[in-house]
Amino acid sequence: MWLDRLDIRNVRNLAEVSLKLSAKFNIISGANGSGKTSLLESIYLLSCGKSFRTHRFSNIPTQDECWMGVYAKLSGKDVRSIPIGLEYRDRKNIFKADGNRLKKASELAAYLPVVVIHQESQRVFTQSPKYRRAFLDWGVFHVEQCFLSTWQNFNRSLKQRNAELSQRNQLSSIDHWNIELSKSANLIDVHRRQYLDKFVLLFNHFVNKLLVINGEIKVDYRRGWSEKEDYLDLLRASLEKDRIMGYTQRGPHRADVSFKINGTPLHEYVSRGQQKLLVCSLYIAQAALYSQIADRGSIFLMDDLTAELDAKHVANLLSVLDELDTQVFVTTPDLKLLDTGLLLESKTFHVERGVVSEVL
Template identity: 35%
Template sequence: MALKHLEVSGLRNLTSVVFDSSPALNLLVGANGSGKTTVLEAIHLLGMARSFRTPHARKLIQQGKTAATIFGRIEAAGVEHAVGVQKTTADITQLRVDGQRLESASRLAEILPLQLITPESHSLLTGEPRERRAYLDWGLFHVEHGFLELWKRYRRFLEQRNAALRNGAGAAELEQWERGLSESGETVAKLRSSYIQQITPVFGSIYARLLADEPPRLAARRGWPKELSLLEALEKNRNSEGALGYTLSGPHRADFRLVLPSLLDAAETLSRGQQKLAVCALRIAQMQHLQEVTGRRCTLLLDDLPAELDVDKRRVLMEVVAASGAQCFVTATDGDLVDTSPWEEASVFHVEHGVVVEVV
């Protein structure tokens, strides 16, 4: 998969941007406020139908305009797809692939598997468990056929049990939802655990390379006590959860931590730059694993590469990304801060006041 061509209009300060991109490295250079991150935001909208900066369409649509439109040509498995995403101030999102309207964004994600690393990305380690679950589920969505359906089924049972708890339902009614909930929940947990095992060696070698240190262990929590089956945990907590009105056990409460060889928690021990590199290792490991298992390439959006990384780490990171086989879009305020030498092919773009021009 690779984004070959991008057109953006009405997105923040990008009035009308059109360019062809390299299937390897694309370096976007420009002053603060020039529109670099907005180009990455456009690509993110194309692959995920949402921004990584705001959930509010109104904020990302150019002031005075009624819609932001992104169009891309994407090569996936030897076939070129025309993909369009439009957000309007009336908060309507329209998705199109090859002229057909789409109802959900999952097809976009299949065509353009994306990973994003920004200056805020350390929050994968230090932030809410929700982010780490989303990380695992990104991987499972792409490598495990039927995972999305399984997850939706689990969520439906969960909502039904929560509604029953709130209505003060008795054991017989709760049991009806708990069977389906525990069955789908146990499967989700097994798939996540197997996924963690699969990416651990890939993550370990990338981490060792990036941080020049022994890698941490990914310690997973599946979301309910080890000694109980999910069904047993649900039954046991009926009374306490009845008072709360929601379910406390299950894979919707799962999490993982990075445990360093010293047994300390990486989120509480690593420096900010090291945390960023650990997150890079996690994200690049997913892309590399996806490519190994399915042959599909990812596109990595790397915003403000120099932030918090010294010159050596920036170089090693570029080597690792190049070796991962991903297409990459990198932004920087100064092109000299990014070493393009690990890449056989690179396109450099200058971004100024919302205009993107390829430097040849």
């Protein structure tokens, strides 16, 4: 599926934007502050009801406006078009797809799988494990139908167990939650492991296409509790310790994935430009794996593609993105930095003070 039409109302400085898009490659150019990132942010909002720039939704609508909306028509080969939309009014989100109001953002996410690379994406390597879990779980969520409900069960049981711990209840009343937790924890672990096994092959493939590094990348998954221990036994045995801390200390909510080159954390080993190409390899592999497993494309957003990269690497990255079975959106401050002549099928848009027009 791809976004065929996109309408944006009141997202930051984009007061009213209506676009007919390319199913393959969309290039968005414009000076700093013109609204390029806001355009990608709008697509991302539509895909999952979240922003990659802020947790505060109230900051996103255009100043002095009290609402915003993003609407699109999704098209696909041999399927009818589906209208989808997101509105934010009175501090509430409204999601719609195919004429129906949806209860949750996750239902919208199933229609529109979006992979994004933005200014902060390098934190997937440099910062806390929550970013690597978010990366991993995006992949599992989109390829494994039952993952969302397993994850929701896990969270519900975790909240209940933590509440029981703080009330200093006896093992007999907590054990029900230990059993529930361990069932979903083991499933989450299996799904994550299966996903990573497939992912690592593609990740290495794209690393080899995009850059040269001196050494082998090792991807290590830690599930959040010892490989040697049964999770139910661990929950039972750690009751007192967990009680003192006031929460469940081990489990899939503490999982992590480490990326190392010759034993050194990847981000300490490579240059900034190389790190950016590794981030690209990571997310391109994720989009490619989604296409392989789901047999449909995702939407790939890449903000400021040219930043920190030389001309040769920019050209190489463009051709790798062009070969992907996804609809691509990239932004650049200057069209001269991108040689788009070899792209199979593309449209170019120019943004000026929130007004977007196609470059013909």
